[in-house]
Amino acid sequence: xxxxxxxxxxxxxxxxxxxxxxxxxxxxxxxxxxxxxxxxxxxxxxxxxxxxxxxxxxxxxxxxxxxxxxxxxxxxxxxxxxxxxxxxxxxxxxxxxxxxxxxxxxxxxxxxxxxxxxxxxxxxxxxxxxxxxxxxxxxxx
Amino acid sequence: xxxxxxxxxxxxxxxxxxxxxxxxxxxxxxxxxxxxxxxxxxxxxxxxxxxxxxxxxxxxxxxxxxxxxxxxxxxxxxxxxxxxxxxxxxxxxxxxxxxxxxxxxxxxxxxxxxxxxxxxxxxxxxxxxxxxxxxxxxxxx
DNA sequence: TTAAATAGTTGTATGATACAATTATTTATT
DNA sequence: AATAAATAATTGTATCATACAACTATTTAA
Numbered sequence: 001x002x003x004x005x006x007x008x009x010x011x012x013x014x015x016x017x018x019x020x021x022x023x024x025x026x027x028x029x030x031x032x033x034x035x036x037x038x039x040x041x042x043x044x045x046x047x048x049x050x051x052x053x054x055x056x057x058x059x060x061x062x063x064x065x066x067x068x069x070x071x072x073x074x075x076x077x078x079x080x081x082x083x084x085x086x087x088x089x090x091x092x093x094x095x096x097x098x099x100x101x102x103x104x105x106x107x108x109x110x111x112x113x114x115x116x117x118x119x120x121x122x123x124x125x126x127x128x129x130x131x132x133x134x135x136x137x138x139x140x141x
Numbered sequence: 142x143x144x145x146x147x148x149x150x151x152x153x154x155x156x157x158x159x160x161x162x163x164x165x166x167x168x169x170x171x172x173x174x175x176x177x178x179x180x181x182x183x184x185x186x187x188x189x190x191x192x193x194x195x196x197x198x199x200x201x202x203x204x205x206x207x208x209x210x211x212x213x214x215x216x217x218x219x220x221x222x223x224x225x226x227x228x229x230x231x232x233x234x235x236x237x238x239x240x241x242x243x244x245x246x247x248x249x250x251x252x253x254x255x256x257x258x259x260x261x262x263x264x265x266x267x268x269x270x271x272x273x274x275x276x277x278x279x280x281x282x
Numbered sequence: 283t284t285a286a287a288t289a290g291t292t293g294t295a296t297g298a299t300a301c302a303a304t305t306a307t308t309t310a311t312t
Numbered sequence: 313a314a315t316a317a318a319t320a321a322t323t324g325t326a327t328c329a330t331a332c333a334a335c336t337a338t339t340t341a342a
Contacts, residue, residue, distance in 0.1 A: 008268030010248050014177050015275050020158050036155050059331050086289040086338045111147050126270040127149030134156050191320055200300050227307045227320040
């Protein structure tokens with residue numbers, strides 16, 4: 001295995017992560033964590049904190065707080081699970097969906113502007129490799 | 142521009158970042174921030190917090206604390222700048238270099254294991270695209 | 283029917299970061 | 313030369329994202 005590729009990945013990843021984290025903090029109308037949680041609820045439907053924590057690979061206490069914050073902003077409803085008195089479903093609201101769509105759009109616009117001089121192949125390839133990396137990590141657990 | 146690529150990048154980046162941050166926290170003998178700062182001192186030579194903050198694109202207060210933490214662990218020396226009584230140089234120590242090398246090795250090993258089933262082209266391409274992304278962000282500022 | 287397991291919340295802690303205020307020193311202006 | 317302005321660094325305070333541990337309420341298993 002060529003060590004140079006690994007070194008490049010390793011070196012660039014740390015910079016990459018920091019840049020993303022910082023740039024997202026600036027944009028932050030909807031924080032990264034809220035965005036990801038909303039997206040999860042939007043694409044996979046209502047769920048309780050246990051399920052969400054599993055899906056997002058976070059601690060349930062973390063998700064509990066994030067969900068409470070979304071509820072406070074009225075981006076989600078917290079509905080009791082009729083079949084389990086301990087449990088709830090968090091369900092994205094219309095307002096939440098609108099905010100999510102807008103956040104998505106802002107993100108796409110920014111990315112689209114940033115990567116405007118890349119070739120179509122590069123953009124395509126970058127997306128695929130990020131996806132592949134994430135899948136590799138997941139299957140590694 | 143193909144919107145699908147952008148969507149993929151956008152969706153995968155947030156997961157990617159979170160995975161990295163979490164996995165680095167687990168490994169953490171040397172935290173990510175400390176690692177990056179040490180690496181900077183190692184590759185670009187001694188510098189004060191102002192310079193480091195510029196290079197790393199962080200607030201000087203952030204770097205000041207990180208540098209103080211490294212000094213406390215004796216991974217760096219803090220030497221007064223002879224030409225400016227306000228300023229200091231942080232200089233990596235032998236111990237710091239050893240720790241950095243070990244941390245690097247651990248990271249390469251982990252990455253090497255994780256990406257063992259990728260093709261050489263994929264690894265190469267992933268590193269190049271991450272680098273290109275970082276450069277694109279930098280030149281965008 | 284009691285014991286064990288589970289869903290969720292809340293208290294506490296840590297790491298990474300920024301902004302604002304402060305200190306000490308240097309550079310520029312009068 | 314004396315004073316004002318700029319600068320390097322530190323420290324106080326705050327926020328966000330996260331985890332672990334303790335706890336409550338409820339459900340499931342023995």
